[in-house]
Amino acid sequence: MTHFAITSEGSKFDNPKWLTKHERNLKIKQQQLSRKQKGSNNRNKSRKKVAKVHNKITRCREDFQHKLSRRIVNENQVICVESLVVRNMVRNCSLAKAISQVGWGQFCTMLKYKAENEGKIYLEVDRFFASSKTCNNCLYQVSDLTLDVRRWDCPSCGTHHDRDINAARNIRSEEDPKPSLHTNWLVCFTRCG
Ligand SMILES: [Zn+2]
Numbered sequence: 001m002t003h004f005a006i007t008s009e010g011s012k013f014d015n016p017k018w019l020t021k022h023e024r025n026l027k028i029k030q031q032q033l034s035r036k037q038k039g040s041n042n043r044n045k046s047r048k049k050v051a052k053v054h055n056k057i058t059r060c061r062e063d064f065q066h067k068l069s070r071r072i073v074n075e076n077q078v079i080c081v082e083s084l085v086v087r088n089m090v091r092n093c094s095l096a097k098a099i100s101q102v103g104w105g106q107f108c109t110m111l112k113y114k115a116e117n118e119g120k121i122y123l124e125v126d127r128f129f130a131s132s133k134t135c136n137n138c139l140y141q142v143s144d145l146t147l148d149v150r151r152w153d154c155p156s157c158g159t160h161h162d163r164d165i166n167a168a169r170n171i172r173s174e175e176d177p178k179p180s181l182h183t184n185w186l187v188c189f190t191r192c193g
Helices: 017-035 041-075 093-101 104-117 128-133 163-175
Strands: 078-081 121-124 151-153 160-162 185-188
Touching: 017 041, 041 104, 078 104, 104 121, 128 163, 160 163
Parallel strands: 078 121, 078 185
Antiparallel strands: 151 160
């Protein structure tokens, strides 16, 4: 995962660096635990250490997601989330794991209730693949764009695209063909690195 979320304006939100640090720590503690003898005192101590790091990660991730969702809801009238991408990608095990690790579902839930609390619009869109493949400039559709292709050039008009930004723009223009001046659109979705 290179980014946690990305918007149609091209803003990219990274997973916070401390999260990676804690996760590395968790891996080490888990390895230590696996080497301890079953039923021993040391194993018990080691298990407590693992649980402690686990809790820390959960709390920090929730805090990060609360702050980011708050900011996104404050800055946008309409929040349009590509969430079904998770379902589409479940076939790819390592990717599905990465997505569940960053708690995408939980993040979308936060966006939804914060948006609805303020009378803003929350939408989920099921158009990831089609919108990835369509050029936002000339609407030419390429026949195939595999997940590993992060950047591509439109064969028709020659525009150079970042896959995710192009998809986000397409989703925005489909949902709101004549965007009003006062409506900010946000599309965010998971991205695999
Ligand atoms: Zn084009």
